[in-house]
Amino acid sequence: MAATEAVTERFTLAEPQPLLIGGREVRAGQTFPAVEPSTGRIWAQVAAGTAGDVDRAVAAAQSAFETWRESSLDTRQALLWAVAERLTRDAGRWPALLATENGRAVREAGLIDVPTAAEIFRFFSGVVRDLHGRTIPCGPGAHVSTTQRPVGVVAAIVPWNSPLISVAHKLAPALAAGNTIVVKPSELASVSTVEFVRLVQDLFPPGVVNVVTGFGHDAGRALVSHPGVAKVSFTGGTETGRRILGDVSNRLVPALMELGGKGAMVVCPDADLDTVTEDVLTGIFAANGEVCFASSRLMVHRDRYDELLERVSARAEAIVVGDALDPATQLGPLVTARHRDLVAARVQAALSEGAELRAGGRVPEMPGELAGGSYYRPTVLASPDGATSASCEEFFGPVLTVEAWTSEDEVVERVNRVAFGLANGVWSADLAQAYRLADRLDSGMVWVNTWFATPLGQPQGGVKASGFGREGAAATLLEYTATKVVHASLDTTRPPMWT
Structure with missing residues (x-):
């Protein structure tokens, strides 16, 4: 049993947490308790978002997308770097929050979660400048080029086990690619996600980053099924992943699935x-x-x-x-x-x-x-x-x-x-x-001859029931874009089909 003299001060929220929609804090009609795994005590009240709250968050993200999609790469680069700096500046507050929230040992949260989340934003701040298309040789009579365009509003479903890292893995590449985002954290670990977005949301135009907390069967399902969502990015259990894919299949919405394992x-x-x-x-x-x-x-x-x-x-x-x-x-x-x-x-x-x-x-x-x-x-x-x-x-x-x-x-x-x-x-x-x-x-x-080696730049993801898509690498930017082709004809001759 660990000695208790050096126990870090427990994290407690005096006021119920809000939803974050369109750059504003929105109070929900109902809340639910956050329970500390170490003691079983209730330490916070979390907003129980509804389908109506999801509608408002997606609408805010859609509105913000019209201008954010045209932002320059150097603007996105600077803002992502600023997120990392702000997270690092306030590094001391996160370990106690994370340990209180999901039971992760406080020493691990300080050594791993906070610096890793900051490095994810720094990494994508760098690789965003490499977001470009290609010129494709198709013969002397044509000029064919591609660009990588953002897909739109991304629904990010975040798990409870490493919430700060998981939020970074969703936000950084999606924003770098020019998308806007609505985050739905796990009901078992919502506070850290809301607190993080509260910390950095003023860096972005209103509506670029939104958070709706709540339960999966209510807010979560409303989000992944919303007609305004263009991409779903999910990290969590395989069975939940299957349900989400069922919800998005009718709309043919692409998804990134980082699911379970049996290493x-x-x-x-x-x-x-x-x-x-x-x-x-x-x-x-x-x-x-x-x-x-x-x-x-x-x-x-x-x-x-x-x-x-x-x-x-x-x-x-x-x-x-x-x-x-x-x-x-x-x-x-x-x-x-x-x-x-x-x-x-x-x-x-x-x-x-x-x-x-x-x-x-x-x-x-x-x-x-x-x-x-x-x-x-x-x-x-x-x-x-x-x-x-x-x-x-x-x-x-x-x-x-x-x-x-x-x-x-x-x-x-x-x-x-x-x-x-x-x-x-x-x-x-x-x-x-x-x-x-x-x-x-x-x-x-x-x-x-090692385990848990996941440096940024090394693609992370699985096959079979462990999902599809890759996070943490330059190629992740392509997960959040669509390829657009422009084919310009340089030849005025046409085959004699109609003569």
């Missing part, structure tokens, strides 16, 4: 187990395991299986679980008690199917006000043959399944048989083997 770490017999152990702990227990990139399957060659299983299990038992606001905490509470109970139920199901519990697998007893939190011990399951549900279902929590393999063909088949295809990894001192395996794994990203 596998493939450990070869010659791998450095000291390095592997550190990468395993980071891969599955960082961000409380509530991340789509989590490495929830550890696929170890049988020659090293027992040794690595013992190492990882012992280290998992030593992880400090506690108050997300305590700098000594290594793993905070899960986002809600309901989600914690779902993770626990899935662990019990795997055990009933034959998995062996090697660490965790329980709700810890917490003192004082923390007794109301949604804590769960980091868990390690041994399942050498990978035959339980823990090897194919996304738990979205701090649960690792350790499996054994013998041949390359075997491990490739077992990794690829799951529905997901977001991220996998290979650990080997033999780079020829590492690249051979990496080439055969079906996922949008494969890491070699």
